[in-house]
Amino acid sequence: MTLTEALQERLVEVRRHLHRHPELSGEEIETTAYIRQQLLAAEIRILDTPQLKTGIIAEIGSANGPIVALRGDIDALPVQEETGLPFASEIPGKMHACGHDFHTASLLGAAYLLKQQEDQLSGKVRLIFQPAEEKAKGAQQVIAAGALEGVSAVFGLHNKPDLPVGTIGVKEGALMAAADGFRVDVRGKGTHAAVPEAGLDPIVIAAHIITALQSIVSRSISAQDSAVISVTQLNSGHVWNVIPDLARLEGTIRTFDENVRRHVRQQFEQVTHGVASAFGGTVTVKWIDGPPPIHNDAEWVPVVEQAVQAAGLQTIVPAVSPASEDFSFYQQEVPGVFLFVGTSGPQEWHHPAFDVDEQALSSTAAVLAQTAQHALNKLSSSNNVRV
Incomplete structure (x- = not known):
């Protein structure tokens, strides 16, 4: 041998x-x-x-x-x-x-x-x-x-x-890639599902945030660079006939450059807060810092x-x-x-x-x-x- x-x-x-x-x-x-x-x-x-x-x-x-x-x-x-x-x-x-x-x-x-x-x-x-x-x-x-x-x-x-x-x-x-996790708490006002006008639906706000986040990559990142934003969880509510107070988004961002990484996170904060504010709600963003x-x-x-x-x-x-x-x-x-x-x-x-x-x-x-x-x-x- x-x-x-x-x-x-x-x-x-x-x-x-x-x-x-x-x-x-x-x-x-x-x-x-x-x-x-x-x-x-x-x-x-x-x-x-x-x-x-x-x-x-x-x-x-x-x-x-x-x-x-x-x-x-x-x-x-x-x-x-x-x-x-x-x-x-x-x-x-x-x-x-x-x-x-x-x-x-x-x-x-x-x-x-x-x-x-x-x-x-x-x-x-x-x-x-x-x-x-x-x-x-x-x-x-x-x-x-x-x-x-x-x-x-x-x-x-x-x-x-x-x-x-x-x-x-x-x-x-x-x-x-760098991998950063995020958790976004979207706060509205709960109410009976039959009278949504009496509350502020955080699920609707969360849905608009998810859609708006995709514009960061398509409209804020150069075609010479790359980034991925993935919302992997959306959790809200407990029963079928109540609009809840809170919706939570979780997911990950992947980037290959530290400057792009910082820019995407800044844009993420701006988009989430801006969309929530437009509907009258608020958000709290928590970052889970991953490897560079x-x-x-x-x-x-x-x-x-x-x-x-x-x-x-x-x-x-x-x-x-x-x-x-x-x-x-x-x-x-x-x-x-x-x-x-x-x-x-x-x-x-x-x-x-x-x-x-x-x-x-x-x-x-x-x-x-x-x-x-x-x-x-x-x-x-x-x-x-x-x-």
Whole structure:
């Protein structure tokens, strides 16, 4: 058995163990313990982060020289699995339906490869096994725990079911969207349904707000930019013959540029308040701030492309995704690149039948390891080290 075959076999074992035992955001106790066990068995040092309930940070390499970071997420989703796999989730209502088991196994694989070459590294590689990505909370937690201290560049990945195994999507600039949630409370005046003139119908106001919101994208955003406003919930009333006092709208806004993001939110406030005022009602807008856009650093994209080539895979320029990822919080602190890994999946993220082609495991581990090595070499030669 070759080293690649042995690594592939080991990573399949790791991925399937994690897939059988999914844990939701903030609950990754056993997952963290399992990762710790694997790292200790490989004699990889683990950093002391008592403030982290779940998740783990480790390091490989010399005490001297630059530091780069590799990040993988570890949490699962509240989804009932419908894959029929022999290693399907053993926990009802929980599933690795976004492939974070694949990410964790790939990052462990990169750790194994880097450990074998530890004495040849021109610096340190920090390994971030991040919790709570699905709730967009984990990145900020590990950053607060010191994950990026001294780090000059950070790299992350996400499987991409619609890309074939053997391809890596690498793109400069915007790759994934910012995601902001909203809740709008529309207040009117309740009355009997037979005499609407005696009250102020918040449902009618809410309906006009929903329609007016769509004009923000069509009439306030340049055709060269993009944004999506989706109202996903409208709740109001309790009985069939009473006009209520309150209607509530909830939904999400997706944008790829921070300036567009701010503009859309300003327009959103203006439209909701303006429409409600025109009807004599009032609104209260509450924002649920999500991750900013993923924006890949132009200086570091070529380093990833070189690493992909060295690993024997093909780079492609992927389409941007309107989904969001809290890896963007790292990029607000240090330059970084987020890549898409082709996994030839049968379904998209978050689907009950989601799966990945495990043939991509060892090659993904190789890409991550090569990326870290190339990044350290670049930093060592340029003396562009963050302190």
